[in-house]
Amino acid sequence: MNNSQINKLKNLIFKLFAIFCTSVGLIVLVVLLYVVMSKGLARIDFDFLTNLPSRSAERAGIYTALAGMVWILVLTVLIAFPIGVGAGIYLQEYGKRNMFTNFIEINISNLAGVPSIIYGILGLELFGRFLGFGNSILTGSLTLSLLVLPLIIVSTREAIKAVPGSLREASYGLGATKWQTISRVVLPSAFGGIMTGLILAVSRAVGETAPLIVIGALVYVPFIPEGPMDEFTVLPIQIFNWVTRPQAGFVTNAAAAIVILLAFTFMMNGIAVIIRNRFNKRTKF
Amino acid sequence: MVKVKEKAIEGFLIFCSLLTVLTTLGIILVLASETITFFKEVSIIEFFTGTEWTPLFANKKFGILPLVCGTLLTTLIAISVALPLGLTIAIYLNEYAHQKFTAIVKPLLEILAAVPTVVYGFFALTFVTPLLQSFIPNLSGFNALSAGLVMGVMIIPYISSLSEDALRAVPKSLREAAYGMGSTKLQTAFRVMVPAASSGIVVSVILAISRAIGETMIVAVAAGQEPKFTFNPLTSVETITTYIVQVSMGDVPQNSLEYRTIFSAGMALFIFTFLLNNISFWIKKKFQQRYE
Known part of the structure; x- marks a missing residue:
């Protein structure tokens, strides 16, 4: 065997190894889905969705967790969306390249790397105790808003960056002010990208568990929250609670709740991909 | 009138950006103030050198090393899974695979990072641990190994996607x-492409490490709640994040010393990840190759 053949052999071996590595990632995903489905799918029925939590695994349902999730998501979007898009617009359209905007940029990429549980500690102290919101839905939403803010800001900036300068110049040429240009020209053409970011942020917020545990979200909530100051639980916390119980029935419940949580997460990510593809196709300048 | 409106809007937008700075300040203030109060009662030397962590017991010991040990152990296991797999996948997608294949597989792998972490915890506890126990009989029900392995799979896309981006940025x-x-693809990849993209690859690995250190739910579900000063992956350990969850779930009275431990533990966690994030930022700025 000469040198060239050895090199070709090495190349082939690495290629096979690489195919193996790539499939490991995908296989784990498939196995994970299979395990969850095989344990949980049979448990899902109408009662499971509409029952209150219970001490007996067979009668327990996820109604309060779903209601809490809807409350949390709606409030989080209402709070985080305007602020995130606003900050994105400022950094991309107004901010000049100076120390101030540089600092904010570094700060945002830092925030994106802060562990979610730290946001929980901030929320607990700032919203829960200092502002006195306790362990309410409002505290949870405010905490999650801060958590997803960097995500929304970055995707807003990316979307705005992709809008060609010629559109802005045309708008200015017609005598529009800066804000008129942004609100009527830039934002509509960046809409798809901004929505993609928002949906991914929602998908992130749905799956977050740790920060909500830290702010004191309850594990056992036998009632439906009726206002933003009520106590609450969400799906991932319910799952966490069930997983840690020793009885087998609760593990089945956890698997069933995971199926629903995953369905929601994948749906969100799917919608984000569809919007992104559509948007990319339509706006060709 | 129009001018006033323009100014008002700009003011609101500046306020929105400033909120992100306030968030950072808030985190540092909250952690620092509670940590300072904590250190008035607990010796700082004991905190950093003690090898026992028992704030919730009658005989309280406040050495954070067992928690740091648990965190490093699970992170180490995760990285030793994610680094070889992630980097190989990145090279394969960039160098060998067909473009269409890459376009499909990359988003599929990214699903791994989108799955809520409590789901991975469930997977580690109810599937991976029993599976491993059939090979390793003395593996305990809660252990660092299975939590670390599953966490490693979770962070694969951080390394594979970001490294692939870095490889792609190397000029043709x-x-x-x-x-x-006359190089083979393998030689091209390891002697030309990877060195040229090294800063981007290092950044992706640091981000993945930082993600693993801060990961909470997988370890909280599957790694156990026993702070141990050990690097044995077969036993149960407790990470910094798990400890914070444990205290939050329990009924520790607010404003007590036990309660304040979550802030000092959180401070340690924050400093770890903050340093890592800034190192990666610095590497990106300093070593990024610019090609004409």
Whole structure:
């Protein structure tokens, strides 16, 4: 065997190894889905969705967790969306390249790397105790808003960056002010990208568990929250609670709740991909 | 009138951006103030050198090393899974695979990072641990190994996607020059492409480490709640994040010393990840190769 053949052999071996590595990632995903489905799918029925939590695994349902999730998501979007898009617009359209905007940029990429549980500690102290919101839905939403803010800001900036300068110049040429240009020209053409970011942020917020545990979200909530100051639980916390119980029935419940949580997460990510593809196709300048 | 409105809007937008700075300040203030109160009662030397962590017991000991040990152990296991797999996948997608294949597989792998972490915890506890126990009989029900392995799979896409981006940014001419010299794809990848993209690859690995250190739910579900000063992956350990969850779930009275431990533990966690994030930022700025 000469040198060239050895090199070709090495190349082939690495290629096979690489195919193996790539499939490991995908296989784990498939196995994970299979395990969850095989344990949980049979448990899902109408009662499971509409029952209150219970001490007996067979009668327990996820109604309060779903209601809490809807409350949390709606409030989080209402709070985080305007602020995130606003900050994105400022950094991309107004901010000049100076120390101030540089600092904010570094700060945002830092925030994106802060562990979610730290946001929980901030929320607990700032919203829960200092502002006195306790362990309410409002505290949870405010905490999650801060958590997803960097995500929304970055995707807003990316979307705005992709809008060609010629559109802005045309708008200015017609005598529009800066804000008129942004609100009527830039934002509509960046809409798809901004929505993609928002949906991914929602998908992130749905799956977050740790920060909500830290702010004191309850594990056992036998009632439906009726206002933003009520106590609450969400799906991932319910799952966490069930997983840690020793009885087998609760593990089945956890698997069933995971199926629903995953369905929601994948749906969100799917919608984000569809919007992104559509948007990319339509706006060709 | 129009001018006033324009100014008002700009003011609101500046306020929105400033909120992000306030968030950072808030985190530092909250952690620092509670940590300072904590250190008035607990010796700082004991905190950093003690090898026992028992704030919730009658005989309280406040040495954070067992928690740091648990965190490093699970992170180490995760990285030793994610680094070889992630980097190989990145090279494969960039160098070997068909473009269409890459376009499909990359988003599929990214699903791994989108799955809520409590789901991975469930997977580690109810599937991976029993599976491993059939090979390793003395593996305990809660253990660092299975939590670390599953966490490693979770962070694969951080390394594979970001490294692939870095490899893709290397200009074609470099690769073609390597081919022109008669290199195989393997030689091109490891002697030309990877060195040229090294800063981007290092950044992706640091981000993945930082993600693993801060990961909470997988370890909280599957790694156990026993702070141990050990690097044995077969036993249960407790990470910093798990400890914070444990205290939050329990009924520790607010404003007590036990309660304040979550802030000092959180401070340690924050400093770890903050340093890592800034190192990666610095590497990106300093070593990023610019090609004409």
